[in-house]
Amino acid sequence: MEIRNSTVVTEFVLLGLIQSRDIQLLVFVLILIFYLIILPGNFLIILTIRSDPGLSAPLYFFLGNLAFLDASYSFIVAPRMLADFLSEKKVISYRGCITQLFFLHFLGGGEGLLLVVMAFDRYIAICRPLHYSTVMSPRTCYALLLTLWFGGFVHSIIQVALILRLPFCGPNQLDNFFCDVPQVIKLACTNTFVVELLMVFNSGLLTLLCFLGLLVSYAVILWHVYRSSSEGKNKALSTCTTHIIIIFLMFGPAIFIYTCPFRALSADKVVSFFHTVIFPLMNPVIYTLRNQEVKSSMRKLLSRHAFC
Template identity: 85%
Template structure:
């Protein structure tokens, strides 16, 4: 049945992470355990920040949004992947594939822009503390939040628009466990060089520039704190180190996947697994484990509820 965009393919077959039954079972158990343990942790972070009046600073406002974005991002791929591990035939409809791809890049880009916003917040807090409350007032925080959501939407809709104009009339086997740009484009029945170039510019170049910009901003912050008191210096170093770890976890796999020509590499699926399932759930947890205020508030919240 022919689609409005001249697409004959109505569904895609996902080849999955691996063809080995033993390896699939191992990954299934690991992902399921990880998912059931870490995902509630993200919601606990959100609940803790929202319920504690002492965690109203912009830093915690953005951390709560990071936990929300990461938790939402983890719902795009992981649940279906777990179901597919137990299915002989892994099929996703054309519309389902495009929808998955849209939300993957929408939330992924939103998180990328959020990390940029968090770096800006730390720069103002550490380098211009006297102006912090004026610059990072609630109105500015909400405006920045709206901007990053709009930025993620714009980025993603461009990706989808480029793919929707491609004809799919032949092979429909995606060599992955989810729908993503590199694999989907390769199935188009036309020359995709220009589209690939646009995709690399839209995803890869943007990701790389944000990554380099973040590293530069944190390098500036670390240089500026050298003259601070020992206590302030240690706190700034701890915060910046945490942010830098999250930046590498978020941007490292994205740079590997999107800043090169869309050619298959042996490590692609493993990198994609960490990028779409493991790291998103870990980011807020890593931050929380290194933040004494959030940990103390979380313990109070748990103790209060356990008392009942």
């Protein structure tokens, strides 16, 4: 896609998360410590699942992909944000902004679809256990994985297409610490009402529908678990509860950001900060802390390498 000739803005000035220099340095240190602790944990989850044959079930296959998506997602915004904390002028080129926006929605859309796939996996495992090995075969798992990657790509291309059609002739100050559709649209020197409506339908409405659909799905699963008397009842409850926590962490901020495009809210930056920097790394960790099989395999892996 070509950039329109009416676009004369070649870079955007990011106003950042906060203006106070002292608070910026404090946030920089806290984020850096957080990343040095949590980010290796995500890669440890991936390594544990790949190295333990006992974790070959579809549930762990999708958990490993969740950790990969979240770790990749965290590299889109946070590194540049940390660099900007140490610089006086926070500038990103027009093409760099479009690239950041593309990968933000590519990985974010893929992760949203992955949570839907994980809900489907739990529904089959708990409500249709006799058909689980047939329905969730390795071939099906890889097909679902390719589908969610493709879905994230299509979602992202639509977002990028909305931006590339807009002319930008100034101002170029972006009231955020990264490039995202709601803030970039507001800088266009044309009427953006229709574009903002399309953004609401592409991001806001789809996110809301996925969120409500997932809640209904897990309500059905929990009701089935509640009525059953199987030995794995507690494990199923723990797994579903963890999934629901991740759903709220993933979709809650996204709904807040993408369903209110026509007005700037004071909490936008704070919600965006947790949505793009903190929560992506926490999702797989939250799941792992509530999964005994993964924790046990992780301890064995660490003990084995520590002994060597």
